[in-house]
Amino acid sequence: MRARPIVVGSGLAGLVAALELAARGGCVLVTAGRLTEGAASAWAQGGIAAALAPDDSPAQHAHDTWLAGARAGDREVIARITDLAPGVVARLARDGVPFDRDASGAYDLALEGGHSRHRVAHAGDRSGAVITATLAALVEGHPDIELLEGRRVDDLLLDESGVVRGIRCGATTLESDRVILATGGLGGLFPHTTNPVTATGAGVALAARAGARTDDLHLVQFHPTALDVGSRPAPLLTEALRGAGAVLRSDGERFVDELQPRDVVAAAVWAQLQQGRTVHLDARRVDDAERRFPAVTTLLAGHGLTLHDLLPVRPAAHYSMGGVTVDAQARTGVPGLWAVGEVSRTGLHGANRLASNSLLEAVVTGRSAAASVGAHSATDAWRADVPPADPGLVRPREQAPAIATEQVRAELGRSCGVLREAGALRDTIRQLEPATGQDDAYLAWLLARSALAHPRSVGAHRRTDTTEAVPA
Ligand SMILES: Cc1cc2nc3c(=O)[nH]c(=O)nc-3n(C[C@H](O)[C@H](O)[C@H](O)COP(=O)(O)OP(=O)(O)OC[C@H]3O[C@@H](n4cnc5c(N)ncnc54)[C@H](O)[C@@H]3O)c2cc1C
Structure with a gap:
């Protein structure tokens, strides 16, 4: 019998994917700590953006998203996700999320930076905690979700043709030909971050080693x-x-x-x-x-x-716009591998995330992946609409760690912060090169390479050594 699909990570994206898969035959949810532990989702204070006000429209939300992203986002993706946003909030409300409402029962919508309308549905100033707790309660004890807590995934298992065959957590392996990565962002790899310290982009490193394409890793939003x-x-x-x-x-x-x-x-x-x-x-x-x-x-x-x-x-470091490149169904370039939430790069955010669009993206991608996984038969060819990865960026895992994580952090802080220049980036790449067998160093190396390859001052960072700036 075909093994059930695996979801890795229990932030908002993983919870949504698991619940959707539960309705399609079930899944295994594997997460590093206890359910929702280490999830940035639970820390979101603002809320979730959707065009719900009478004077608003998904087209206006899309326009604001595109402008905030320095006109670098993918307009089709932006239109698709902002169109779905009002339905996302309505569905979360039906699932039991107690969004704040006004006296007439309409959503109390907050105005946040970059939004031209009141657009952010929230539950007090603890929106993320409330949303994740509501969905976690649905996941816990669900008969069609096998929950494996305290399992940090160290590797993806592939067959000889590069097709996903399961995951490895320490000494144990779990087989499945369908894996959804929902492992969150990478801010924890920087010396100064607002993210959970465990958010070190492990999912990006696992996927990139397996041959998945990554994009925009240099686009990091700083608070x-x-x-x-x-x-x-x-x-x-x-x-x-x-x-x-x-x-x-x-x-x-x-x-x-x-x-x-x-x-x-x-x-x-x-x-x-x-x-x-x-x-x-x-x-x-x-x-x-x-x-x-x-x-x-x-x-x-x-x-x-x-x-x-x-x-x-x-x-x-606050939010990662880049990540594992996915198509509209959240498929990566690796057969059998999907990526959802902050670990993915959908094209929604362009060069800079508009506030409160990331919880929205987590829900939409979580659902898209589950629908795609459910429709994927064991004999289907993999047809992800994702350009191939650069083979020069795919590095094997090696056992001996060659560099301390603190040193990796220091390198990122020195060369990949808000102000950057090519000399420091080259130096970081040289320092980290011998240690790419180790996940944190590999990811920092990929990030610095991406920064060196994109010398424009766009979005959240500035290059001090080039004059090519993109107007805000
Ligand atoms: C302080 C703060 C405030 C924010 N406020 C907002 C806001 O108001 N609105 C908004 O839209 N966005 C906000 N964001 C961003 C938003 O919270 C995140 O982008 C989003 O929640 C990411 O969801 P996710 O499910 O992809 O990842 P996460 O919620 O981070 O979940 C990742 C999960 O993966 C697990 N995991 C990681 N690695 C492994 C591994 N190797 N093996 C197994 N499990 C693993 C983690 O333990 C965790 O369960 C905020 C972020 C921060 C830090």
Whole structure:
């Protein structure tokens, strides 16, 4: 009998894929920690974007997405996903997600940066936690989902013709000719990140070793004002503080218009730090700040700080626009392998993600993959609409780790941050080259190679050695 498909990872994308597959004959859900542990999905505060307001439309949502992505997104993909968005929110609500509503029962839609309309459906300021908990409750104990917790997938098993045959977790293997990767992002590989520290892009490394194509790995979104108190991950200081009048100071002096887009502010802060200065967020003149920002107040108290202090900040890796290249059915170039959520590169985000579009992408890709897996018979030819991978980027796994993870992180921080230049990128590639047998070094090497191969200042980062900039 054909083995059930395997879903790897239990963030929003993995939960959705597993639930959809449960309705199509069942699946095995394998995840590194406990269910939803280590999932960035559970940390999302904003919510999920969808054109639900009377003055909004999917076409307007698509336009905003394309503009935020520096006009680099795939317009067909953007149109498809934004069209599906209102139905995604309605379905989550039917599944039991208690989205906030107004007195008339309509969704209470928040306005976020880059959106031209109120468009973000949310459950308080803990949307991700509420959505993942709702779906996790449906997964737990589901008769058609075999849940394997505490299993970190180390490898994909392939047959001699490169077709997926299963997964390996430590000493155990699990066979299946259909695997969906839902392993999340790679921010945890950077020295400063807002992601779970376990989000080191393992899925990208596994897929790339198996011969999958990756794209846009150099496109990393940095949050400009993470609290810099040495903790990993770094807590976020919400942009709303700047909106309410908090200013940025470098060694005491203001240096940037704080209300400019995220990437502009992040580049300005990064430049100050590179000059050896200390950057603080100064919210001391924000009226009634403690009452208006109770979550920030609590967060700061955990670090012995208050809104009356100067708050040390720095940019931190927040979201990965690139990943394993997939088509509209979330198929990768490797027969039998699908990728969903942040580990995938769909083309939705272009060079910069529009806020609250990633939970949306996680749901849409999770569903597309499940439908495609369900329709894929054991004898079907693999017809993914994905260009081939560069064979020069496919590296074998080797046992002996040649480099410490801290060193990998330091290399990424040095050359692949907000401001980049070719010399440092080449140096990083040289340093990491001998260690590509090890997943974290392999992924950082792929990222630095991608950055070197794309010398334009586009989206979230700036090249300091080329003049070719793309207008925001
Ligand atoms: C602080 C913060 C706030 C955010 N706010 C928002 C927001 O408001 N709206 C929005 O749309 N997006 C937001 N995002 C982004 C969004 O949360 C993520 O892009 C999205 O949740 C990714 O979902 P995912 O299912 O792909 O991955 P994740 O939710 O990260 O889940 C990955 C899963 O894979 C597992 N895993 C990883 N590697 C392995 C392995 N080798 N073997 C087995 N299991 C593995 C992990 O344990 C985890 O269960 C935010 C991100 C952060 C960090």
